[in-house]
Amino acid sequence: QWGIILDCGSSGTRARVFSWPEKGWSITEADVELEIEPGISSFANNPEALTAYLAPLLDQARLAVPDPSTTKVRAFGTAGMRLLSEMEQVPIWSAVEAAITASGFEFAAAHTIAGGYEGLFNWLTNKYVLQTTLGKDVFLGCLDYGGASFQVTFAPASGVIQDFGYRLRVDSSQERVYSYSYMRSGQDQAMLRYAKALASRSQESPILDSPCHNQGFNSSMNVAGAGERTLRGTGDYSKCKELTQALLNQQNECLLEPCAAQGVYQPPPTGVKFWARGALFFTANGLGLVDWGDAQALSTNQISAKGAEFCAKPWADVASKYSQSYCFSSAYIVAMLNAYAFPPSDETAVVYSRK
Missing domain, CATH: 3.30.420.40 (ATPase, nucleotide binding domain)
Structure with missing residues (x-):
């Protein structure tokens, strides 16, 4: 069939x-x-x-x-x-x-x-494909950085899930899986929120200095509530990290601990092997950290170091259709994974793969 x-x-x-x-x-x-x-x-x-x-x-x-x-x-x-x-x-x-x-x-x-089911389908696909090479006893997780949302889905090693949990039957076993979708947190929507934040700091100026774009980059965009503005790259990775961190709304009250981004409950990811897809892979690939057909485990420190190196380059040296997102996304990925409680130096927990 x-x-x-x-x-x-x-x-x-x-x-x-x-x-x-x-x-x-x-x-x-x-x-x-x-x-x-x-x-x-x-x-x-x-x-x-x-x-x-x-x-x-x-x-x-x-x-x-x-x-x-x-x-x-x-x-x-x-x-x-x-x-x-x-x-x-x-x-x-x-x-x-x-x-x-x-x-x-x-x-x-x-x-x-629904976003939770989007994450679950991704997790089930990975479970089916990877269990033959990893074994059925590996605790599996998936990170999916799309255009409009960011999904975090995994089976906690502790087995404890207090919210956003799903019970699944996989083969002959029962699985408890956590799945949450962060809306407007995918690459395109996060960039729009970032531009809106820049506009709120720049009053009526038609030009927005953007630390998350390479120096020499210029592009017009319609910013919500602020009209047509021009993003002008300054390539300041340190400042870019500050601004992307602010997009996570970490000041939100955590009503059910432990929390990740936006005050959302999430069990600890300790002991789970994660596969990173979507713009997570495309960014790592664009930064030269993983080849197109390969899969590579990377730490957030490695993403950050390569991101800083890329952001410091003139736009004329790196210009392409997709590279305009690499500086921003490298900083944003680091902020998100830190919020999800991944140790910055752990080079084994997250594998970046296109498929």
Whole structure:
């Protein structure tokens, strides 16, 4: 049997193709990479355009399966869609369903999933893939730094979860898993919050000096509540770390200890092996800490050192579509992982991997 999952993220949509026997759970993912930009949430004002947007992705997916008419397609929206109201979401999902049906596939589902479940699905995938190499007794965790949210999901070594806990059956065993999604904490949304913070300090100035961008960087953006502003890079990593730390709202009261960012309860990650995905990997890769096809365990001290080195370079020496986020994200990742209670010098707890 064959099935396709459309992972509808805030910055793009990815198609994942799976096959499995009629009896049993030996799932295989096809070795194809299908992705289009931007995310479907950007079509809130023009859902009719989704058919043309999805067509190239679905056309490529058709080539990866033996019979599209018997292949079920499920589309799941994540944080980008969660930012929209229900009224804005309905026409988008209707258009997605119509596009899937028109493409000749068997439509199965199209809806937005909660952040906690987004983390759980990521954790289950990693559990399934990694347990053969790590063994079933390893306590596994996942960190997913997306465009609009940041998920933290893991099975605590202590087994104690006082909030945001889920009970799962994996193979023949019961698992207790903690999963929390920090909204507006993904790379794109965190950058917007950062720019808003800069604007609040700069009164009516049309130019915002940005320590989280390389010197020589200039880019205009619409800042919430402040209108059109220009970010001008100063490449000050020390100041960048201060400002990204402020985005975590660590001053929020912790009502159920221990807490991580924003006063949110989180059990200690001690003794858990974490896999870092999304912009965590892309940043580490951009900084030269891990190759595209590899997986590498890194400490936050290593991320910080390479981030400082990158931020000090002139923009002309590093300019590219994606490198404009590396200075900011390197500091923000360090702040987040420190808040999650990862020891800064631990070079084994977090593995950065694209897949």
